[in-house]
Amino acid sequence: MISRDTERRRPARRPGYAAAAGVFAVGMLGTTLPTPLYGLYRRQIGFSELIVTVVFAVYAVGVITALLVAGDFSDVLGRRPVLLCALALAALSAVCFLCEVGLPLLYAGRVLSGFSAGLLSGTGTAAVLDLAPPERSARAGFAATAANMGGLGLGPLVSGALAEYAPWPLRLPFLVHLLLLLGAAVVVLLLPETVRRAGPRPPLRPQGMKVPPEVRGVFAPCSLAAFAGFSLLGLFTAVAPAFLGQTLGERNLAVVGAVVFSVFCASTCGQLLLGRVGTRTALPLGCLVLVAGLLLVGASLLLASLPVLLVGAVTGGVGQGLAFRAGLTAVSSAAPDAHRGATISAFFVVAYVGISLPVVGVGALAVTLGVRDAGLVFTGCDTLLVAVVGTILWRRPPPPS
Structure with a gap:
């Protein structure tokens, strides 16, 4: 929700909302990349099915923490800085999986991925809606939804295909994601900022629920x-x-x-x-x-x-x-x-x-x-x-x- 002292400005004749939806999808894609790979991790590291679910669940802990602490930070700082932060956290998560030598880095990668998804859930949606002209607001709303769920779905589709038919099954999916994140960061830098403060910036405080x-x-x-x-x-x-x-x-x-x-x-x-x-x-x-x-x-x-x-x-x-x-x-x-x-x-x-x-x-x-x-x-x-x-x-x- 935008604060009363915050103004939005939508750029004229720039299809920015489609580009923002692409950034949103790329960020969310990384959160489900490990799904088809858990069996490979089990054989390489050696742990039970319970540990697989715990590795997955710490992701949700990261999402919930980000939602409660920073759910409205983009209303204060602007969309672009928070989007870039989310992409940076996703990149750090990918690096953890690339350097994986045991469970601690798997946990760290999943928590960082959760932080990224928590920031993207609100900020990505808001950015897509902000950049859409009024006559395309309904289409932009669906674009945000499709980017969220579509990105989550593309993660296992991409990593499963790469792990089955390409070399380095535990490395290549995350290398590809890092390249996609780099492209997404460039797109964010080119997008116009849609939040402008009319007065002094209020302090950042946890939003809570x-x-x-x-x-x-x-x-x-x-x-x-x-x-x-x-x-x-x-x-x-x-x-x-x-x-x-x-x-x-x-x-x-x-x-x-x-x-x-x-x-x-x-x-x-x-x-x-x-x-x-x-x-x-x-x-x-x-x-x-x-x-x-x-x-x-x-x-x-x-x-x-x-x-x-x-x-x-x-x-x-x-x-x-x-x-x-x-x-x-x-x-x-x-x-x-x-x-x-x-x-x-x-x-x-x-x-x-x-x-x-x-x-x-x-x-x-x-x-x-x-x-x-x-x-x-x-x-x-x-x-x-x-x-x-x-x-x-x-x-x-x-x-x-």
Whole structure:
């Protein structure tokens, strides 16, 4: 949210929002690059499936920390400095993976990646919207969404293909990302700054999270839907290689990357559907589609079927995207202007807890039950949560946005 003493200026006749969306996508791409590589790291370093999920989960810790501490820093410092900082953190993360000699650097790389994603989530979206002319605001909103989810999906697709068909499987993906980050930094330097201070700069303070009383009735079910949907994304991002390899017998890293990509691509498509169905319908409908996707994922584990898993990934991704964007729209519309930024940050915090905490539980269960049974327990619990939330949203939909 822009402060009262902050003015925006949009450059005339410069398609800057498309370039900003490209920068956003490149930054987010790095956060999921390690996904198809976890099996290789396990064999090289030697650790359990639980450690894989913990390595993944520390990323969410970085995201949440950045959201709570620096969620509105770009409103004070400007978009370009914060974007450059986010890209620098992503580059440091890539360097950690290039120098990887053990778990400490893997943890450091994931935390730095989380910091970068936390800064990009708000600043990247704001930059895309700031640079769009008024008549293209809707298109810019979708561009920001597509850059976020598309970047997350492209990470495993790129690294899986490079690791399977090119040399240096644990190095080349991060070298490629460093080159992309260099290009993105040049683009940021060429973009116009959209934030200009009309007075003295206020001090930088942690934003924190706050849910005003008048929003809590909408916030609770919407954030729980986001929690459940992001837990599905976390499952595919952190444990998909183990599911595919140990349960379905699929060890081609390019296929692993493509399966994870399909979830994020479907999420983008689901978010695009919001304009057709409206927020009040999209929330329970998204939950219903997400339940169907979770049931298909569970069935794929029982049947050991890759095609069923792929259909479940696409179905669940569409439901997640539809419910997530509708929930974010409902929460941001219900929040008062003075607390909208903090309320949206709180919504993302709940979502990112969902992408990490349940996945660590799956990793812990996998140590004793095995990957297949742990996945079945996860899909059962997540299905129950989504069904309850969907029922609540069907009976008491949020007010129109």
